[in-house]
Amino acid sequence: MSFLTIKYALFLFIAILIYYIFPKKYRWITLLISSYIFYYISSKFLTIFLLISTITIYLAGLFINKINISEKQLSKNIKPEEKKQYKNNIKKQKRLIVLLTIIINFGILGVLKYSGFALNNINHLLSIFNTPPMPIMTFVLPLGISYYTLMALSYVVDVYRGKLKATKNFGKLALYLSFFPQMIEGPISKFDQTAKSLYEGHKFKIDNLIYGISLIILGVFKKLVIADRAGIYVNNIFKTTPHGLPMFLGAILYTLQIYAEFSGCMDIVLGSGKMFGVNLPENFKRPFFSKSIQEFWRRWHITLGAWIKDYIFYPISLSKLNMKTGSFFKKHLPKSLAKFLIVAFPLLFVWLYNGIWHGASFKYIAYGLYYYILIMIGILLAPLLLKIRTKLKINQENIIYKIYEMLRTTLFVVIGMMLFRSHSLMTFIKSFMNLFKKGPINIMDFGLKPFDFIVLIIYIIALIIIGIYQEKGIVIYDKIKKQNIFIKYLIYFVAIISIIILGIYGKGYDTSSFIYGQF
Amino acid sequence: MIKKIISFIIFIIVTILTLYIISPIFIPKWTKSEDNYITKIVRGYYAEKDNSLDILFMGNSDMYRGMMPIYLWNEYGIASYSYTSSGQRMWTAYYVLEDALRSQNPDIIVFNVDSFNFVNHSSESCYRKAFDNMQLSLTKLKAINDPIYEFSLFDKLSFIFPVLRYHSRISELTKEDFKEAYGYHTFETKGQDMSADIKPFEAKDIYMENRYETVAFPEKTKAYVNKIVNLCKKKDIKLILVELPSGDSWSYAKNQTMTKYAKEKNLPFLDFNLLLDEMDFDWNHDTADGGDHLNIYGALKVTKYMGKYLKENYDIKDRRKDKNYADWFETSKIYNKNRKNLINGV
Numbered sequence: 001m002s003f004l005t006i007k008y009a010l011f012l013f014i015a016i017l018i019y020y021i022f023p024k025k026y027r028w029i030t031l032l033i034s035s036y037i038f039y040y041i042s043s044k045f046l047t048i049f050l051l052i053s054t055i056t057i058y059l060a061g062l063f064i065n066k067i068n069i070s071e072k073q074l075s076k077n078i079k080p081e082e083k084k085q086y087k088n089n090i091k092k093q094k095r096l097i098v099l100l101t102i103i104i105n106f107g108i109l110g111v112l113k114y115s116g117f118a119l120n121n122i123n124h125l126l127s128i129f130n131t132p133p134m135p136i137m138t139f140v141l142p143l144g145i146s147y148y149t150l151m152a153l154s155y156v157v158d159v160y161r162g163k164l165k166a167t168k169n170f171g172k173l174a175l176y177l178s179f180f181p182q183m184i185e186g187p188i189s190k191f192d193q194t195a196k197s198l199y200e201g202h203k204f205k206i207d208n209l210i211y212g213i214s215l216i217i218l219g220v221f222k223k224l225v226i227a228d229r230a231g232i233y234v235n236n237i238f239k240t241t242p243h244g245l246p247m248f249l250g251a252i253l254y255t256l257q258i259y260a261e262f263s264g265c266m267d268i269v270l271g272s273g274k275m276f277g278v279n280l281p282e283n284f285k286r287p288f289f290s291k292s293i294q295e296f297w298r299r300w301h302i303t304l305g306a307w308i309k310d311y312i313f314y315p316i317s318l319s320k321l322n323m324k325t326g327s328f329f330k331k332h333l334p335k336s337l338a339k340f341l342i343v344a345f346p347l348l349f350v351w352l353y354n355g356i357w358h359g360a361s362f363k364y365i366a367y368g369l370y371y372y373i374l375i376m377i378g379i380l381l382a383p384l385l386l387k388i389r390t391k392l393k394i395n396q397e398n399i400i401y402k403i404y405e406m407l408r409t410t411l412f413v414v415i416g417m418m419l420f421r422s423h424s425l426m427t428f429i430k431s432f433m434n435l436f437k438k439g440p441i442n443i444m445d446f447g448l449k450p451f452d453f454i455v456l457i458i459y460i461i462a463l464i465i466i467g468i469y470q471e472k473g474i475v476i477y478d479k480i481k482k483q484n485i486f487i488k489y490l491i492y493f494v495a496i497i498s499i500i501i502l503g504i505y506g507k508g509y510d511t512s513s514f515i516y517g518q519f
Numbered sequence: 520m521i522k523k524i525i526s527f528i529i530f531i532i533v534t535i536l537t538l539y540i541i542s543p544i545f546i547p548k549w550t551k552s553e554d555n556y557i558t559k560i561v562r563g564y565y566a567e568k569d570n571s572l573d574i575l576f577m578g579n580s581d582m583y584r585g586m587m588p589i590y591l592w593n594e595y596g597i598a599s600y601s602y603t604s605s606g607q608r609m610w611t612a613y614y615v616l617e618d619a620l621r622s623q624n625p626d627i628i629v630f631n632v633d634s635f636n637f638v639n640h641s642s643e644s645c646y647r648k649a650f651d652n653m654q655l656s657l658t659k660l661k662a663i664n665d666p667i668y669e670f671s672l673f674d675k676l677s678f679i680f681p682v683l684r685y686h687s688r689i690s691e692l693t694k695e696d697f698k699e700a701y702g703y704h705t706f707e708t709k710g711q712d713m714s715a716d717i718k719p720f721e722a723k724d725i726y727m728e729n730r731y732e733t734v735a736f737p738e739k740t741k742a743y744v745n746k747i748v749n750l751c752k753k754k755d756i757k758l759i760l761v762e763l764p765s766g767d768s769w770s771y772a773k774n775q776t777m778t779k780y781a782k783e784k785n786l787p788f789l790d791f792n793l794l795l796d797e798m799d800f801d802w803n804h805d806t807a808d809g810g811d812h813l814n815i816y817g818a819l820k821v822t823k824y825m826g827k828y829l830k831e832n833y834d835i836k837d838r839r840k841d842k843n844y845a846d847w848f849e850t851s852k853i854y855n856k857n858r859k860n861l862i863n864g865v
Contacts (some may be wrong), residue, residue, distance in 0.1 A: 006672055206523070451690035489530045496534055501541075501686045506677070507643070 001042050003268045016275050024201025032171055038180035046142035053105055053152045054174045060101040061159045061166025064094050098160045102153060109149045112139040117360030144183040150307050152177055155191045157311055164191055172199055181272035185265045187283045187303040194280060202277025215271025217495050222264025224503035226459050229452050230257035236446040238421055241431040243439025251418040286467045291405035293374050296413055308350050316346035340379050347372060363425050370416055455502060538680045543700035545685035546651045550699060555605050555712045561652040563706025564602045572623045573835055574599035577616055578631025579607035584812040585763040587822040588709035589854040592847055594826055596837035601710030606645030608637055609743035614662035616747055618653055627757045632777055633768055638737045650678050707853040713815050715861045720766040720810030723802035727771045727792055734772040736780055748784050760788040763821055764800060766810030791821055798824045
């Protein structure tokens with residue numbers, strides 16, 4: 001069920017109505033039922049996979065809990081010399097449980113999402129040796145599997161790490177994993193980020209409702225007016241990959257499209273949650289104000305970055321192998337090089353995973369590696385750049401320097417997005433080369449009229465101005481809230497009318513689905 | 520709290536009203552020959568004074584191309600209008616009739632039965648042309664909600680708020696879109712779409728000759744024709760079924776089916792395809808597009824016959840001395856001038 005349908009609006013309305021009709025104690029149950037109905041409508045029998053994930057992490061949590069309790073009780077009766085051995089055994093048991101849960105959950109994701117890609121490549125290899133190919137099966141992906149699998153694993157690992165106490169209530173855990181607004185494109189929330197908010201029976205507050213509706217309106221605006229408008233140009237550009245400016249503009253507009261679309265979808269998700277009083281974590285924080293690639297990834301798809309950091313970067317960084325090689329490097333290599341090599345190994349996995357999470361193709365692996373290389377070059381060049389800055393007496397706090405950094409970061413992101421949007425790695429290379437070739441400056445030939453460009457430019461200007469205020473810590477919604485009722489309604493009025501008149505929807509335009517929905 | 524609720528309700532009403540009010544700006548202005556003047560035909564009909572028309576001509580494109588209401592005015596002082604739509608199906612014809620009778624109470628309705636056996640859907644544009652400019656009324660709501668159309672909820676909403684359908688025109692709006700959006704202006708042809716093109720109909724000698732073929736009257740369309748008959752009966756309106764010359768869509772078999780139906784319902788049925796000689800009709804000269812539609816020359820012949828038939832068989836008022844119809848002389852003057860210009864290719 002797409003967010004941009006009357007069906008979803010109706011579903012949300014009924015779910016909210018039922019939620020508040022029930023006594024507070026039972027409100028979370030209504031959410032759980034609504035979420036499963038939503039999931040079933042969207043995925044039918046594939047709901048079984050969501051259930052399997054829930055059951056595995058529920059049982060894993062309970063087992064780990066049980067081991068922890070018996071550990072406490074038994075450790076009192078164990079002799080001190082056996083304690084270490086005993087603790088190691090316990091750790092092993094717990095690790096085994098976590099490992100099994102990871103294998104089952106990533107196994108499902110792997111088979112459904114990546115087996116086609118893997119088998120395709122294996123067949124490619126086999127063909128070299130004239131061996132008959134293996135049959136390839138393509139699967140329909142259960143809704144949000146890339147998102148909820150990560151959420152499921154974060155729960156188990158956090159229980160294992162002792163950060164969380166496993167929940168005994170299956171229904172509550174099922175709700176954490178299936179809350180319907182999160183099922184299409186995340187956010188990938190951790191258990192301690194949303195669980196409490198989901199189970200608590202929230203009091204009906206008109207403010208929550210208005211805030212939720214405001215976010216949804218904003219999200220719909222971003223999707224229909226901006227993203228889909230930019231998408232018209234982008235689709236035509238990436239079909240023909242022209243030379244020079246039109247191609248570069250295509251890459252810029254695709255960056256704008258994916259931002260407006262993904263962040264717009266998040267606005268709808270957060271707004272839907274807010275209407276139940278549920279607070280979900282933010283996924284975007286003005287990414288184009290980033291002064292470095294690292295900062296960009298702390299502001300763009302925040303919950304994915306945070307997940308990778310917690311469950312890939314840290315475990316690999318703190319692994320025995322990495323620690324050992326790290327201390328070896330520190331002893332035998334110059335400081336800056338050692339620092340570089342210590343992070344190089346875990347970061348390689350971080351970016352490989354980031355790439356492959358986005359999709360099963362070499363293009364996405366290259367996408368992850370692109371950022372990896374950029375960051376590694378950044379780390380490598382940092383001392384040299386510092387020297388240059390000091391010599392030239394460049395003040396890093398200078399606003400012009402900051403703008404330069406932001407533009408530089410954005411340029412790298414735009415190129416990354418070009419790769420992300422290209423049909424394959426080869427077409428990316430072709431379109432990238434085309435950027436530097438001379439061609440006609442015929443930007444009006446790709447489906448957009450001057451009027452459409454004006455709409456997009458106004459949006460970009462608004463994005464910058466609002467961004468500057470937000471960077472200063474000003475909350476725009478609070479500002480609007482303080483206005484008198486007439487101004488407030490005028491803002492909503494303009495927003496709604498703009499969506500209806502400027503939105504790319506209906507016959508003639510075909511509302512495309514959210515880009516991130518396929519992941 | 521009550522203040523908040525009231526202000527919210529006002530906000531909703533203002534937003535909905537705004538959408539309703541701006542919608543006509545976005546509807547394409549079908550005011551030219553290539554669009555068969557559909558906007559002018561519909562909006563011109565609403566411009567007619569209430570209960571001022573004595574005869575209504577209804578049906579599909581054959582009717583707006585083949586009937587000249589102004590000729591009837593000039594010759595007999597008959598106040599008539601051709602309220603039609605292109606690609607019209609029987610399920611549209613019925614609602615257009617119902618809509619027509621909201622403001623007029625004619626003595627006679629002349630209904631062209633050309634599409635009586637068309638069971639397939641008409642194009643989206645034909646439906647939109649029939650309903651976009653139709654005034655919001657219970658009839659319109661009934662029409663767009665008729666399951667026969669298979670309109671989605673969004674489609675239905677877009678017939679009430681056409682901006683939902685045509686918002687993409689925002690970048691191509693012209694002065695005309697604003698000028699023609701509001702108010703109702705008399706259409707000087709009283710619903711006729713004039714064409715001076717001539718393209719002979721090649722199968723003129725055979726199209727009515729196949730005496731072995733039979734054509735059924737599908738239940739799907741018959742239900743709506745029955746509704747038309749019943750509505751006229753209920754309103755005490757004399758209904759005349761006609762089929763204007765149409766080489767492209769008519770046949771002897773269709774004539775037989777319709778003759779039988781007219782007999783059953785005790786209605787007069789005039790098939791002009793069998794009256795060609797009496798009218799001195801010439802398929803080489805009187806059709807604009809090879810037999811599908813008539814041009815102004817063919818229309819004149821058909822209207823002459825129609826006028827004579829009406830005068831001989833019905834008691835129709837001559838309105839030329841009625842002060843309330845004084846503006847018809849002015850309209851007739853404009854029409855005659857335009858017609859002359861069209862013939863002379865100006």
